[in-house]
Amino acid sequence: GESVGLHLPTLSVQEGDNSIINCAYSNSASDYFIWYKQESGKGPQFIIDIRSNMDKRQGQRVTVLLNKTVKHLSLQIAATQPGDSAVYFCAETRVNQGGKLIFGQGTELSVKP
């Protein structure tokens, strides 16, 4: 459903710790999911994606987990660094939707040195 309010969920972690950012997606028919990172003054930047026929995908320091049963997506960042501080958005889409992305509310990650 619609998110409300002006305040994003915030996650604060210590440098070097692992971060887990969660997202509940809306449409059980979605078959492609992406995590984006948005730094202040910049547009969203692709981090990692996963298709619905997978439940886990790993990148460099990042892992995305997909649980279709409960429509849940998570992004794990290993050894979080100050440069990881940003707003993280999950997005979903369907193959027959032409690439139109439906974004989640976003989570602000703050990394303390």
Place this chain on the structure above:
Amino acid sequence: EAGVTQFPSHSVIEKGQTVTLRCDPISGHDNLYWYRRVMGKEIKFLLHFVKESKQDESGMPNNRFLAERTGGTYSTLKVQPAELEDSGVYFCASSQGRHREQYFGPGTRLTVT
């Protein structure tokens, strides 16, 4: 390779005025998307071009918004007349294919007073 560029970066206009936003996609990307983030809420889809054709404009809020992509290169998004609730950040993204990674521009921050 140049990324997606948007102009202007910031626009402040009065209610009732007209504003035109411009997006230059990555060269060779046929797919161009417009999104916006209003009042700190989630990023929402506005419309999708494939070359010069509008494929999906289901996210356009009303007929005060007009998007064009003449020649299938850059795109413009005109708001006429602007209302207070149009304030937000307007993002453009482009991709090679409909289900390929979308590259976002830095956004245009529109403030309607």
